[in-house]
Amino acid sequence: MSKSAFVAMKFESDAWRDKKYQAISDTLAEAGFKALRADEIRTSGASTDEVTHYLRNADMVVVDLSGQSLNVSYELGFCHGIERNPETLILLCQEGVEVPFNYAHYRHNIYKDLRHLRTTLRYRLGISTPLTDDQMGFALSFSDCSGMYGATAAEAVLDALRAMKFTGRCEYYAGDTLPGIYVVGLAIKGDSRRQRFDHKWWTRIEQLVAVNLRESESKSACRLDEMGSEYAEVRAFRQQLLPRGVAEFTDGYPTQLLGPTGEGSFFFHAVSSRLKPN
Numbered sequence: 001m002s003k004s005a006f007v008a009m010k011f012e013s014d015a016w017r018d019k020k021y022q023a024i025s026d027t028l029a030e031a032g033f034k035a036l037r038a039d040e041i042r043t044s045g046a047s048t049d050e051v052t053h054y055l056r057n058a059d060m061v062v063v064d065l066s067g068q069s070l071n072v073s074y075e076l077g078f079c080h081g082i083e084r085n086p087e088t089l090i091l092l093c094q095e096g097v098e099v100p101f102n103y104a105h106y107r108h109n110i111y112k113d114l115r116h117l118r119t120t121l122r123y124r125l126g127i128s129t130p131l132t133d134d135q136m137g138f139a140l141s142f143s144d145c146s147g148m149y150g151a152t153a154a155e156a157v158l159d160a161l162r163a164m165k166f167t168g169r170c171e172y173y174a175g176d177t178l179p180g181i182y183v184v185g186l187a188i189k190g191d192s193r194r195q196r197f198d199h200k201w202w203t204r205i206e207q208l209v210a211v212n213l214r215e216s217e218s219k220s221a222c223r224l225d226e227m228g229s230e231y232a233e234v235r236a237f238r239q240q241l242l243p244r245g246v247a248e249f250t251d252g253y254p255t256q257l258l259g260p261t262g263e264g265s266f267f268f269h270a271v272s273s274r275l276k277p278n
Contacts, residue, residue, distance in 0.1 A: 008075040035062075065108060109121075136233060138229070144180070151269070153174070162253065169248055244261075247267075
């Protein structure tokens with residue numbers, strides 16, 4: 001179930017045409033939040049009461065100070081008045097915009113343009129940026145598939161990442177490329193100072209997945225085809241496989257599922273059952 005996020009900002013256009021709001025709402029969706037701003041409220045109550053309800057009860061509030069709006073100043077003041085937890089209040093401001101002196105001392109995040117806005121908000125939400133199409137990932141090929149083999153493969157992959165104490169972002173793609181052949185594409189990004197994702201690392205992942213499959217107690221079956229497993233660009237995963245989910249890991253344990261893709265997939269369910277609080 002999505003968490004809620006209220007976005008306080010000056011309206012530059014309708015919600016579905018406002019590029020800045022779309023950048024904010026899309027990034028919030030990556031972190032599992034469903035964004036809402038005041039012009040999207042579909043009830044007929046007093047507007048002030050409706051807005052303050054969300055400022056008080058939303059899981060996250062994002063305030064963009066760039067428009068120097070009196071309404072936004074009021075909404076920020078309300079958050080401070082109710083002593084909203086600073087960890088669930090994100091202040092943004094575009095570079096070059098002067099922040100009023102009465103709340104300039106509060107920590108706010110400066111962005112230059114829409115691309116930088118996404119990066120800044122991702123950093124504040126604790127999620128990493130998506131991999132680019134030209135980055136390399138690894139395709140694991142499975143054969144002799146029967147039963148709920150997608151779930152078996154996902155569990156085997158997660159057990160391998162745990163054994164390797166993986167820390168970082170994992171994008172999981174999967175699909176039946178040929179009759180009887182199931183492929184999982186792993187696109188990962190982590191802290192290169194802690195782990196080197198070289199040939200030796202991927203060979204070890206292969207070995208662990210193969211062992212995990214042999215030791216699986218699941219009624220479904222599949223076997224890792226090491227000859228059919230290979231390096232591939234992330235572009236190929238996105239063109240030929242289906243996105244099955246994205247998760248952040250710390251020391252081998254998933255800490256956060258990122259949206260909006262993959263909900264309901266085998267990977268999504270496997271990660272959900274293992275989520276470790278930050």
